Each structure stands twice: as structure tokens, then as C-alpha cells.
Amino acid sequence: MTLFLNHRRAKKIHFFAQITMIFLFFILSWLVAAADLPEIKGYDFADKKVKILKLPKELGEASGLTFIGDGRLLCHNDEQAVIYQIDYRTGAILNQVSLGKFAGADPEGIAAKKDTIFIVRSNGTILRFLAAKDGKKASFQNFKTPLSIRNDVEGLTYDPATDCLLLACKGAASIEAKNSLPAQKAVYAFSLKTYKLEPKPRFLIAIAPITAQTKGREFAPSAIEYHPKTGHFFVIAARGNAIVELDASGNLLGVSSLPKTVHIQPEGLAIAPDGTLIICNEGQGKAGRLVVYSPR
Numbered sequence: 001m002t003l004f005l006n007h008r009r010a011k012k013i014h015f016f017a018q019i020t021m022i023f024l025f026f027i028l029s030w031l032v033a034a035a036d037l038p039e040i041k042g043y044d045f046a047d048k049k050v051k052i053l054k055l056p057k058e059l060g061e062a063s064g065l066t067f068i069g070d071g072r073l074l075c076h077n078d079e080q081a082v083i084y085q086i087d088y089r090t091g092a093i094l095n096q097v098s099l100g101k102f103a104g105a106d107p108e109g110i111a112a113k114k115d116t117i118f119i120v121r122s123n124g125t126i127l128r129f130l131a132a133k134d135g136k137k138a139s140f141q142n143f144k145t146p147l148s149i150r151n152d153v154e155g156l157t158y159d160p161a162t163d164c165l166l167l168a169c170k171g172a173a174s175i176e177a178k179n180s181l182p183a184q185k186a187v188y189a190f191s192l193k194t195y196k197l198e199p200k201p202r203f204l205i206a207i208a209p210i211t212a213q214t215k216g217r218e219f220a221p222s223a224i225e226y227h228p229k230t231g232h233f234f235v236i237a238a239r240g241n242a243i244v245e246l247d248a249s250g251n252l253l254g255v256s257s258l259p260k261t262v263h264i265q266p267e268g269l270a271i272a273p274d275g276t277l278i279i280c281n282e283g284q285g286k287a288g289r290l291v292v293y294s295p296r
Contacts, residue, residue: 040256041296063075064223083110091289123153150177151172151186153169154170169221187202188202205221225269226271233250244256264281
């Protein structure tokens with residue numbers, strides 16, 4: 001009997017030892033990853049003299065941001081169905097286009113392929129429309145995806161290398177609730193050849209290496225953008241006040257904190273053809289603003 005109990009005790013000790021080793025392995029892996037994760041080199045996000053532009057009152061809740069094919073910068077207010085063209089040198093509104101009854105549909109990220117514009121809703125539905133003349137209403141088409149409000153899609157960008165839209169999820173990483181992907185944030189690809197969502201995430205972003213570096217508690221993506229010069233991707237998070245750089249395969253290259261004194265609530269991100277990086281901040285009851293970073 002004593003021998004039997006000792007055997008059971010030994011099995012339990014072995015089991016808990018294995019669990020402990022696995023746990024320590026993951027913790028060590030995260031710490032090593034974090035230690036190897038440098039600051040983003042292409043921009044100085046700690047620059048105290050960075051250019052800050054106040055936006056007009058119409059854009060107090062400024063959210064999505066993108067450049068279209070001819071170099072115009074578009075922005076939308078996430079509580080309205082109006083797309084504004086902005087001069088990112090002054091912050092002035094140059095013109096605007098209405099999407100009509102789309103107003104209550106929770107618009108989030110915005111992206112463009114030449115003059116075709118796409119907006120994603122938080123439930124993963126994508127809208128497609130062409131740039132219209134100033135003040136005119138634009139007709140649009142809806143494309144549903146398997147994503148849902150559970151995934152809370154906020155970021156959208158166009159990837160010219162694969163002819164896909166990339167959708168960054170602030171919420172759950174997996175499409176199915178039973179297949180959870182904890183401690184990660186997902187980026188899905190929507191093909192513009194088939195107009196279908198790829199079933200598996202294009203990227204899975206590990207949160208621990210980012211928060212270990214920024215000393216934050218979370219990293220919940222609010223925007224994603226393709227860099228036209230490097231082919232890399234940049235992702236910002238309002239919850240976490242940070243920005244990360246990924247290579248074309250989704251590997252983390254660098255992370256930088258976004259100072260709260262400058263970035264009240266970073267929601268939108270765009271990169272100009274010359275590499276100028278622009279972050280759009282909601283005003284939280286005050287004027288929204290653009291923060292403009294020149295490349296190093």
C-alpha cells in the first residue's frame with residue numbers, strides 16, 4: 001500500500017514538474033523575445049518637436065486614415081458616414097463625400113487600392129466604393145466575412161504584394177469561439193481577387209513581447225498600415241499606446257511607446273509615398289489631431 005501511494009505521489013510530482021517546466025519555457029521565451037525587440041528605427045516617436053495639427057470640429061472623433069492612389073489623404077469620423085479629404089500639412093478639410101445611410105454602421109478602418117476605397121466595420125463587413133466628387137453621395141457595396149463583433153475589427157490596409165486587404169482585430173483572434181488564441185492578436189487577409197476572407201490569420205501578433213517592452217498591460221490594435229518603401233506593416237494600439245513594426249511575414253521587428261502627452265487616443269494610421277507617417281488621434285471631447293512623423 002505504501003509503495004502504491006509513493007508511486008502515485010511520484011506521478012503527481014512528475015506531472016506538476018512538467019507543467020512548471022512548460023510554463024517557465026513560455027515565460028523565458030517571452031522574456032527573450034522582449035529583450036531582442038528593439039525600438040522602431042525608422043521614426044523618432046519620442047520627438048518632442050513632432051508636428052501636431054489640430055483638426056476641425058467635424059473630426060473630433062477622427063478614426064480611419066488612408067492615402068489614395070493620387071496622394072490625397074482621407075479620414076473619417078467613426079460616428080458619421082462622411083469621408084473627408086485632409087491637407088496633412090495644415091489639417092484643413094479640402095472636401096468631403098457622404099455615404100448616406102451607412103451612418104449607423106460603426107465604420108472603423110479605411111484603406112484604398114488606387115481610387116477604390118474600402119471601409120471595414122467592427123463586425124468584419126467590408127464596404128467598397130469609388131471616390132466621388134466633393135459633397136456628393138457615394139454608392140457602395142457590402143461584403144460580409146466570417147468575422148464578427150467578437151473579433152472587433154478596427155484596422156484595415158491594402159497589401160499590394162498579395163492584392164489583399166488586411167484586417168486587424170482588436171478583440172478575439174479566432175473566428176470560432178471554441179478555438180481561442182489567447183495572448184495574441186490576429187490580422188486576417190481578404191482577397192481582392194476572390195472577395196473572400198482567408199480562413200486562417202495571415203499574422204498572429206504575440207502580446208507579451210510588446211507589453212514587456214512598453215511596460216504596458218495590453219496591446220489592442222486600432223490601425224494597421226502598409227509601408228510603401230519597405231513593404232513592412234505598422235500597427236498601432238490606442239489601448240496600450242504603442243506602435244509595432246512587422247515584416248512582410250508578420251514577424252515583430254520593433255516596438256515603440258506613443259507618449260500620452262502627444263497621443264491622447266491613437267486610432268488612425270497612414271504612411272505617405274515618401275515615408276511620412278501620420279497618426280490620427282480622437283479628441284476625447286476636444287479637437288482631434290494629426291501627428292506627423294518624418295522618416296529618419
